[in-house]
Amino acid sequence: MEIKVLRNILDANDALAAENRRLFDQHHVTVLNLMSSPGAGKTALLECTLDALKGTLAMGVIEGDVATRYDADRIGRHDVPVLQINTGGDCHLDANMVHHALEQFPLQGLDLVFIENVGNLVCPAGFALGEDAKVTVLSVAEGDDKPEKYPAMFQESAAVVINKTDLLPYTDFDLTAAVRRAHEINPRLVTFPLSCKTKEGLEPWLKWVRSMVARHQP
Amino acid sequence: MEIKVLRNILDANDALAAENRRLFDQHHVTVLNLMSSPGAGKTALLECTLDALKGTLAMGVIEGDVATRYDADRIGRHDVPVLQINTGGDCHLDANMVHHALEQFPLQGLDLVFIENVGNLVCPAGFALGEDAKVTVLSVAEGDDKPEKYPAMFQESAAVVINKTDLLPYTDFDLTAAVRRAHEINPRLVTFPLSCKTKEGLEPWLKWVRSMVARHQP
Numbered sequence: 236m237e238i239k240v241l242r243n244i245l246d247a248n249d250a251l252a253a254e255n256r257r258l259f260d261q262h263h264v265t266v267l268n269l270m271s272s273p274g275a276g277k278t279a280l281l282e283c284t285l286d287a288l289k290g291t292l293a294m295g296v297i298e299g300d301v302a303t304r305y306d307a308d309r310i311g312r313h314d315v316p317v318l319q320i321n322t323g324g325d326c327h328l329d330a331n332m333v334h335h336a337l338e339q340f341p342l343q344g345l346d347l348v349f350i351e352n353v354g355n356l357v358c359p360a361g362f363a364l365g366e367d368a369k370v371t372v373l374s375v376a377e378g379d380d381k382p383e384k385y386p387a388m389f390q391e392s393a394a395v396v397i398n399k400t401d402l403l404p405y406t407d408f409d410l411t412a413a414v415r416r417a418h419e420i421n422p423r424l425v426t427f428p429l430s431c432k433t434k435e436g437l438e439p440w441l442k443w444v445r446s447m448v449a450r451h452q453p
Numbered sequence: 454m455e456i457k458v459l460r461n462i463l464d465a466n467d468a469l470a471a472e473n474r475r476l477f478d479q480h481h482v483t484v485l486n487l488m489s490s491p492g493a494g495k496t497a498l499l500e501c502t503l504d505a506l507k508g509t510l511a512m513g514v515i516e517g518d519v520a521t522r523y524d525a526d527r528i529g530r531h532d533v534p535v536l537q538i539n540t541g542g543d544c545h546l547d548a549n550m551v552h553h554a555l556e557q558f559p560l561q562g563l564d565l566v567f568i569e570n571v572g573n574l575v576c577p578a579g580f581a582l583g584e585d586a587k588v589t590v591l592s593v594a595e596g597d598d599k600p601e602k603y604p605a606m607f608q609e610s611a612a613v614v615i616n617k618t619d620l621l622p623y624t625d626f627d628l629t630a631a632v633r634r635a636h637e638i639n640p641r642l643v644t645f646p647l648s649c650k651t652k653e654g655l656e657p658w659l660k661w662v663r664s665m666v667a668r669h670q671p
Contacts (some may be wrong), residue, residue, distance in 0.1 A: 240458050243477065271491045273574045273603060274595025301575060303601050324545065326575035354603070355575050356491045357519060357544035361481060376594030377492025378621065383521050385572070387542065402594065405623055 251330035254335065262342040265451045266350060267444070268328075268364050270388060271372035272381075273354030276350040276398040278306045279431040280372055281349055282328060287441050292346045298338055299353050301326040306351060316340065327359040328352050334406055345453055347448050359384025360387040367447060368393035375399050379413035382420045389420040396425065396440060401430040466580055466665060473583025480584065482598045482666035483669045484568060485662070486546075486582050490599075492570030494616040495650040498549060498590055499567055503531045505659050509565045510554040510666060515554055517546040517571050524569060534558065545577040564664050578605040586611035591664035593617050593624055597631035602637045607638040612645065614658060621647040647649050 259266050269277045285294055295316040298307045318340045320332050325412035326400070327437045333350065350366060352359040360369070371383055371392040376399055396418050403410065407444065414426050425443060429436030477484050487495045503512055513534040516525045525537035536558045538550050552566065560566070562585070568584060570577040574578065589610040591599055594617060600607045607613065613635050632644050643661060647654030 237563070244462065255457055270570070272492060272595075273599055274490060279662055280510055286592055300602060303598075305598055305602065324575075326573070353575065354490070355544070355573060357542075357571065358576065361489055374492070374594060376592060377490075378585055381519075384523065386520055399594065402623055437543065 244360070248330045250366040251334050252363035254269070255330055255333055255420055258337060258342065259348075259365060259367075262345065262369060263451055264342050264345050265448045265449065266348045266358075266364075266366040267437060268350045268352060268369045270338035270359045270369060270371060270392070271354060272374070275354070275372045275374040275377065276431055277351050277354070277372050278309055280396060280398060281310060281351060282313060283431045283434065283437060284349075284444065285310070285315055286443065287437065288347075288444065289314070292445075293344055294347045294349070295340065295342075295345050297333065297340065297350045299351055301325070316345075322353060326353060326355050326357075327362050328364060329362045330364050333364045334350045338388075346452075347444070349367055356385040356388050357379070358437045360391045367451070369393045370396060371397045372398050373400060373403050373413070375408040375410070375413075377408075378408045379416060382413070382417040386420050389417055389424065392421070392424060394425045397426060397428040399430060399432070400428050400436060401432045454662060455635045463579070466548045469552050470581035470583040473548055473551055474608045476555060476560065477566070477583060477585075477640070479561065481669055482560050482563050482566055483666045484566045484582075484584040485665065486570060486577075486584035486587045487590060488574070488577045488587060488610070490574045490595055491562055491594070493572070493590045493592040494649055495569050495572070495590050496519045496527050499569060499612060500531060500663065501649045501652065501655060502567075502635060502659065503528070503533055505655065506565075506662065507532070510663075511569070512564055512565045513558065513560075513563050515551065515558065515566060517569055519543070535561075537666060540571060544571060544573050544575075544579050546582060547580045548582050551608060555659045564670070565662070574603040574606050575593060575601070578607070578609045585669070588612045588614060590614045590616050590633070593620050593626040593631075596631065598629045598635060600631070600635040604638050607635055607642065610642060612638070612643045612661060615646040616652070617648060619650045620647050 552640040
C-alpha cells in the first residue's frame with residue numbers, strides 16, 4: 236500500500252507540475268529550480284546572480300524553506316518580487332506548493348523565476364515543479380564524493396554550480412575529481428565552479444542562465 | 454489517506470526502534486545516531502573519535518548511505534567492525550533497516566555503536582532507531598542560521614557538534630550566534646565546537662561520549 240500511495244503522490248505531482256509549466260509558458264517565463272544541501276550557498280548564488288543580471292532581465296524568486304523567512308528577507312533586499320513558501324516540516328517543495336504560491340505571485344512581465352528548494356540533497360530531486368531545468372549547488376566544503384553518494388540529484392539536474400571555490404585552499408576538495416564524478420553520474424551536466432564571495436567564475440554561469448532565458452523568449 | 458499511512462509507518466518504526474533498544478540494552482551497548490547535512494563531516498568525526506577512544510572502548514559503526522560504500526571503507530581502516538546500509542534512494546535510516554543490519558552485526562563485547570545516518574538535515578530527525586541519543590553535526594561552512602531553518606533536527610538531538618572550526622577565519626559563521634540559536638530551539642543541547650582536522654576542541658566531545666557510555670555500563 237505504501238508504494239501505491241507514493242505512486243499516487245508522484246502522479247498527482249506530475250499533473251500539477253504540468254499545470255505550472257503551462258502557466259510559465261503562457262507568460263514566456265524561464266524557471267530554474269535550485270537544489271542543494273543546507274548551507275551550500277543557494278541564496279548567496281541567487282543574490283549575486285540577481286545583482287549581475289538586473290537591468291537586463293526581469294526576475295523573481297520563490298523561496299522554499301522548512302521554517303523561517305530568512306532567505307526571502309535576504310532576497311527582498313535585491314529589489315525583486317519574492318515569495319516565501321514554508322513547507323511546515325516537509326523536506327522538499329512539491330508542484331502543489333508552487334501552484335498555490337503562483338496564485339499570489341504575478342508572472343506578468345517576468346523573464347526568469349528562480350525557485351530555491353529546501354536544503355536537502357536527496358528528496359527534492361524526485362519532485363518536478365514545472366521548471367525548465369534543475370540546478371544542483373555543491374559547496375567545496377562538502378567534499379568531492381557527493382555526486383556518487385547522492386546520485387539522483389545529479390542525474391536530474393542540467394547544471395551543477397560548484398560553489399565556495401574561495402575555500403579550495405583550506406579543504407581537500409579535488410575540483411577535477413568532482414567534475415569527473417559528476418559526469419560519471421550524468422554526462423550531460425554542465426558544471427560551473429565559482430565563488431559568490433570573490434565573484435570568480437561567475438560569468439560562465441550568468442551566460443548559461445541568459446542562454447536558458449533566450450530559448451524561451453517569443 | 455496519506456496522513457494515515459504516514460502515521461502507520463511512524464508507529465511501525467517506533468515499535469521496531471523499541472526492539473532494537475531491547476537488543477542494545479541486553480548487550481549494555483550505548484548507541485549514538487549521527488545526523489547532518491551531506492559533507493558536514495560525520496565520517497571524519499567518527500574517524501578521529503575512533504582513533505582517540507580505541508583501547509579504552511570497544512566500538513562498532515553502522516553506516517547509512519543512499520548509495521556507495523565509501524564511508525564504510527573509510528571507517529574499516531580504523532580496525533572496528535563496520536556494516537554499510539544502502540537505503541536504495543531513501544533519504545534516512547529507519548528502525549527496520551537497522552534491525553536487519555543487527556542480524557549481521559554482533560553486539561557481543563561492544564561498548565559503543567555509532568550509527569551514521571544519511572546526510573540530510575530534515576528527514577532523519579523523524580525516525581527513531583533505538584539509539585541512546587541523536588547527535589547533529591553542523592559544519593561552519595553551512596552558516597549559523599541552520600538551527601532555526603532546520604529546527605526538528607536540533608529539537609531531537611542531545612548534542613550538536615559544530616565541526617570544521619578550522620574554517621572559521623574564512624567564513625562569516627558566528628560561533629556565539631550559532632550556539633545561541635541552537636539553544637533557542639532546544640535549551641538542553643550540549644554543543645561541541647571542534648575541528649577534526651586540527652583536533653582542537655575534540656576533548657570535551659570525547660568526554661561527553663565517554664559519559665554516555667558510562668551511564669550504560671552494568
